[in-house]
Amino acid sequence: MDGEHVLVAVDGRQLRLSNLDKVLYPEYGFSKGEVIDYYSRIAPVLLPHLVDRPVTLRRYPNGVDGMSFYEKNTARHTPDWVRTVTVDTPGSSTGRDTLDFAIVCDLPTLVWAANLAALELHIPQWTVDADGNRRNPDRLVFDLDPGPPATIVECGRVAVLLRAALAADGLEAYAKTSGSKGMQLYCAVGTDAPEQTSDYAKELAERLAGEHPDLIVARMAKNLRPGKVFIDWSQNNQYKTTVAPYSLRARPRPTVSTPVTWAEVEACAAPEDLVFTADEVLDRVAEDGDLFAGLCAPKPPRLTATAARHRRRR
Structure with missing residues (x-):
């Protein structure tokens, strides 16, 4: 010392x-x-x-x-x-x-x-190889941002809709809190080009916004967002980053961006239901392990076929 x-x-x-x-x-x-x-x-x-x-x-x-x-x-x-x-x-x-x-x-x-x-x-939603070369994206992310007076409760409703749409395309969604006021959904994917995830996420976000205009917005304009949930598909841009699972957040309390179960998402009735501090997250992991472990699967579904199915349904 x-x-x-x-x-x-x-x-x-x-x-x-x-x-x-x-x-x-x-x-x-x-x-x-x-x-x-x-x-x-x-x-x-x-x-x-x-x-x-x-x-x-x-x-x-x-x-x-x-x-x-x-x-x-x-x-x-x-x-x-x-x-x-x-x-x-x-x-x-x-x-x-x-x-x-x-x-x-x-x-x-x-x-x-x-x-x-x-x-x-x-x-970011991509990795580098042993030589430091950027690989194509292996994660698809949707950042759900509530416009007041909407909260993470409304984010949960949107997350359930997104989950169903992704499942129809053969993708398994995993949810986590942002550790701040919103929520994020992730899928493990295989891709052939850097822009593939962004293109797919934009199409899906815009479709859901059209189907649920009172709840969802897919454009960033702030005047459109009060009382709704903005599905930020742009986080898939190869030059953007998203807070990592289990990262602390700089809030008044040491909250954590925490993986959550779908049962917790569906049961969320108040914002505090999905707020977890560092000590609570350590206890959760000790009991349940890594709820995001499925994202590390060695052979995720290819987004090429997923996007083709998505376009056919449209």
């Missing part, structure tokens, strides 16, 4: 952790040490969803009430054992065409990120 630093060994790597007593969630009294502890304990179910995916860290060095920033490009002080990958980032606010992202593929790297006060982990 050296002042506010402590040297620890994590799976054979030495890390110098700092300011462990610093409170990052003041309303809840949740410290940086507890953030690191959460990520260390959730690692067995979190890491499979991060493997080979460039991670954008959202850092809160002074806690959730302070300023935050997204860190995509790894800093100079990044340990040399952290795997990085160079990814093209056209239109980046940094003015660079490429950035060097971290790949959080093991426990030492996850603890290293948590020690940076990276409360939130955001990932």
